[in-house]
Amino acid sequence: MRVDFTKMHGLGNDFVVLDARVHPVPAIDTALARALADRRTGIGCDQLILLEPSDAADFRMRIFNHDGGEVEACGNASRAAALLHGSAASVETSGGTIHVEPTNGGASVDMGKPRFDWEAIPLAYGMDTAVMPVGWEGLDRPGAVNVGNPHVVFFVENTDAVPLDVIGPQIETDPLFPQRINVNVATIENRRHIRLRVWERGAGLTRACGTGACATAVHAMRRGLVEREVTVTLPGGDLIIGWDDSERIRMTGPASESYRGSFEWDDFA
Known part of the structure; x- marks a missing residue:
């Protein structure tokens, strides 16, 4: 199975983005996320980002760190997702629903309320x-x-x-x-x-x-x-x-698309 990806970054924090909103991809586990993120034998990134359909928001964003572990939120990836989506949107994450809006050269993100307890x-x-x-x-x-x-x-x-x-x-x-x-x-x-x-x-x-x-x-x-x-x-x-x-916290900053490509899923699964 061949899968398309978009390589993006926010201030040099770089991502491999898989957009599964229209064409679903197989389940991602720790080993696959780590393999794709490897800068020597994979595509290479700080985080692997998966965009999926959502019943609670315009779309869902899942984030896998370089070590393959899934985490709740990523501000730079939120701006990249806004740029890729192309319009204002609500985004479901494991850390809560956020709101993104593309700007000239980047995006503004409503990150919600901080918690201190x-x-x-x-x-x-x-x-x-x-x-x-x-x-x-x-x-x-x-x-x-x-x-x-x-x-x-x-x-x-x-x-x-x-x-x-x-x-x-x-x-x-x-x-x-x-x-x-x-x-x-x-x-x-x-x-x-x-x-x-x-x-x-x-x-x-x-x-x-x-x-x-x-x-x-x-x-x-x-x-x-x-x-x-x-x-x-x-x-x-x-x-x-x-x-x-x-x-509520608002973060504004740049995001960029680096290039697009595709890979064979079974090469990393």
């Missing part, structure tokens, strides 16, 4: 998620936010100086986080600008993480460190994150 992150035991009394090798007193998927956020003097490739996987798999965690290290440049690097759960270091930008911005707003709309600069570029009076 420790059970929603989730944490292994209860604590204040605004200033958590924990630390790892010089990174301490983080905040935790669930924006469809779970994030822990550290504010540091220089995000580039943190060995995130070393400490990221340690924090991701700490027993405090029973479903693992995305790890964000951020520097507040001023009240309208944050610099950010992210260790993504199941994907590692990527050039951009949309949900990480949302979680970091909202946590900084919650702490009163920035205004209610900020620019978040990641290694791949900038996202605009706003948190309005209705408590």
